[in-house]
Amino acid sequence: MAKARRRDGGAALRTVRWCATGVLAGTGLLGLLLFALGREHAWQALGGGLVVVGASVVLGGGLGFLFGVPRVRGGGTGEPQGSYAPNTNLEQVSDWLTKVLLGVGLTQLGSLGERLHDLGTALAPALGGGPEAVPFAAALVLYFLVFGFLAGWLVTRLALPQVLTETDQALDLFLAGQDRDRHGDKVGADDLRVRAMQQLGLLGGSAERQAALAGQLPPASGAPAGPEGVVAEVRSTARRSALTADQVRALFADGSEGRRIQALALMQGDPALADLPSVLDAIEHPRSDFEQYHGLLAARGLLSWLPAAGAQRLRDAVATQLVDPRGIPYGSDRSWLAEKILSRLQGTALVPEQPARPAPQAVPAQPGGPGGPSAAGTS
Template identity: 40%
Template sequence: MERISDWLTTLLVGATLTQLGPIKDGAGRLFNGLAPAVGGQPGASAFAGSVVVYFAVVGFLVGWLYARLRLGLAMSAADALLDLSRRAASAGDLGTARAAKDAAMNITQGTTGAAPTSPVQNIGGIADRYDELRSTPASPRRTGQMEDLVRQGRAMAKSGEFSAQDVQSMFTLGTPGRRVMALALMEGDIHLADFSSVLQAIEGSQSAFEQYHGLIVANSMLGSLSPDERRGLKTALEDPTVTSRWAQDSARQALADTIYNRLDETP
């Protein structure tokens, strides 16, 4: 489709440049023909021409902006979800494959005019899948599947369909899966980040996985924190009841140390 679009653009530009004379004559006839519809007074042809040109340009810009800002992101997110579905199916994880495929279908339905489910419902399905995985025995494979679900959440954040209030409510009122998906959305779009939720994910996390992603978001938003928020985060990272939770986890320990050292820097 991208190649065809490029070919058509080249064709239209080339045809326009070679047919400027006929286009000018045709536009003149069109504007004169529209003049009676806008009053037929002197200057009506020029006014009709201005209206045609204005809405042609605005229509092009609106279509181009929609394709770039919404359609392109939706297609990229759907492609990523379908790729995840294929990989999960090949690995025998039919639950993740089905959830990823359903999420991709919901995204494409939303861009083609079919009755879409809301973004919160879409990510709610991914959160439910996370909760299902969490109930299974811990293993490297399970952790990898959970990270795949977080990647889906990050991709959905780029759709622009979520507000900071949506994400905060999802974390505050949600299940463990929704809390993690809220953090994933914050990772995908740092403008959705809510400090109180991130601090809760670090201090009162329901799992090591949630705490790890809370630390990731905290590290990303350090530059925008107020002095009081920086002090609150530093206090949490000094709390023995918090630090003891990652004593045997080098990844969380290293990330926490990075954040702590950055907090000592001048904001």
């Protein structure tokens, strides 16, 4: 309920923000349009005014961006290392300007009008010329310069820290995936790469029922919390587990989604515990997208262990899910894993299963041969 209220409040705030932006920009543009319609060359005045508006907004937005760029926290004052804090340059400049104004005195501001008049005189020809264009040009520049500054500063202050933080987190996940890959943990490496691409918005997620699923899984003792944290923790302890492959297979066959996912996590961590029919069932008949994703991860860890017949079954199952309209959607984390599995299967020479050798049969002893009955005695 609290999350829903926060979402509603955030949506309302965004609506108010966009409405205010539209009203401010629309007011200035409407004034420009009305002014241009009263000129002899209306289209020329309107075009010149739009160029002045654009230049003012760009200049003001650039200044707002410079003042709003966040700084990286140093971590030495109890702040988390690598996070971002608001830039205080605007506060420092504001304080500096206040001191300058008090020191120089308000009497020196008289030249500001002359500066604005010179600016209006220089821009008046773009608005059709004439004495009435001079103050309008100066007012147009001031209006949209302030508008651009506020818009650039607010967007930079509100949006850029989140973008930079998410990008840093994605980079950390990619680097962690590279480290896992170097240590031979292909499954964990691909999982981290998928999470990094999800962080950047390049792939869709599969944990669409995290709240319901979290109740079926044991709580994670570390980060990240939630189903992903539980799966990562179970996967990391698979090789130290005393469970056998039969017990993991029975855990998957238990039927509940939570136990099936725990079994898949154990199979991901230790391919010796994996069971191909269970993995295929998770891919072809998943209880959720989240389960299918981890079924594909478990299959990813089995690629170098499968004989030819098992690899063919896995290839058929994955390819069917990719082309099925109700199967794996394009652009999701599952489609990325499925395509990677298929590319590995197509680029790997499959080892055919060796037929079982027949048990050696005992050769009957020949009469008179070694170990056979002795020849008849001579008379």
